[in-house]
Amino acid sequence: MKRTTSRKYVLTKRLDNYFYGVNNAYLFTADFFKQALRRPFHFKELVNQCYEIGLRALPLITLTGFIIGIVFTKQSRPSLEDFGATSWLPSLLGIAIVKALGPLVTALICSGKVGSGIGAELGSMKVTEQIDAMEVSAINPFKYLVVTRVLATTITIPILSFYCSVVALIGSYINVHSEENTSFVIFFKNAFSTINFLDLWTAVAKAVVFGFTIGIIGCYKGFNATQGTSGVGKAANEAVVMSMFIIFVEEIVIVQISNWIRTF
């Protein structure tokens, strides 16, 4: 084998690679929508993935949600006490947890736990030629592996996000109850009194978008893993870093859109 003269780049090697990567990610996402709507649908694998993803993240989300509820309550109380407004604590917690913390914390935990898992699993399948083995057996690996996983994260993460918010509010309630002896019913009534329909839909929309992002980035990184076992680690790592970054960008965009809708 012979190497010819050095390759010419359109811009620079780095920029070329960057735009090549962006284009590939776009094509990968477009392929997802194209294939998700076509038969056959692997319902059994989808249910299996929902179960796996939910189960994988559940203990960590329970613990984190509970701790966040307690810590956020403890940190908010002194500021409200200064204004004599501790009775507003449940409302404040309701807004903060349901609108912002629940979906965001769930997404960050899932990008670490689920996104890295998907990246590593598919990356390992890629470098050990298991994906090629599916391909040559006339099985569409994109449909079987990617579509099911992305749909599973898109379905499961909103459910986990709702669960995280409930657990965090229970943590908050325990703290509020121990300090002010507030009843369970009054706490939750006050917590949800300032949350309207748009707030709830914004939270759901955020969780859906975050779930899709975690799934598609994990799959993209895993599906394109190279260079043996080190490539698997790299795929898992990049899946986490990139999905976390994009989740924060999406958070800003969705909040802005929600505020814009609120003005009508």
Next chain:
Amino acid sequence: METLHVIDYNETVISIKDLYKSFGDLHVLKGVSLDLHKGENIVVLGKSGTGKSVLIKIISGLLKPDKGEVIVLGKKVDELKRKELNELRLHIGFSFQNSALYDSMNVRRNLEFPLMMNYPKLTKKEVDAAVEEVIEAVGLKNKLKEMPASLSGGQRKRIGIARTLILKPKIMLYDEPTAGLDPITCTEINQLINEVQEKYNTSSIIITHDLTCAKATGDKVAILIDGQFAKAGKFDEVFNSNNELIKEFYNYNFIQ
């Protein structure tokens, strides 16, 4: 070498003409041509990194050629749409170098998976019968419940071959079937390749750098050197030639 099977030289199952493939600046295949006839086993020999595996990946449609023509069972592989390619792939068995068994599935599920995905209307009884048949063919009936991680290298190769046989392929592509195995297991795998050919009447391309495997399984051998076939023919014809590159490969193989 004794050939027990019948080769039909009038029927070409794979025809490769003037095939080129590069990866960036790296020119791997530079004008490769090859014909595989029905019932024939061709062994493609060559040092590591000479593009042997690339050749069978192009045949199975995993890679696209830069130039040249690959016709498999009368169809031009690089011009097929995904659905047509998948229909063709049902007739091609691909045994990977590292077996590529699905880690998350046990042996039975590994074998069932391609069948159930391609023929979802099959009954459980039919699937079980097919699994029984192929697992018996590779002699590992007692390993159905095991996970791939608990199998030895030779057992993994056998299960990999069984997984391809379950779809009843007309063509078998073996990528380094004896790589990383001890000499006894190598002999068993060579025997299995011949048994598969006789029982399932397949035509095969066997990629290897192992001369023992080449001699035991090939009706014909072709040596890939520097992106081109240096010589093709019967094993003894090829290695009795005065071509320096072939002699070098022969010596390299035994030194290795």
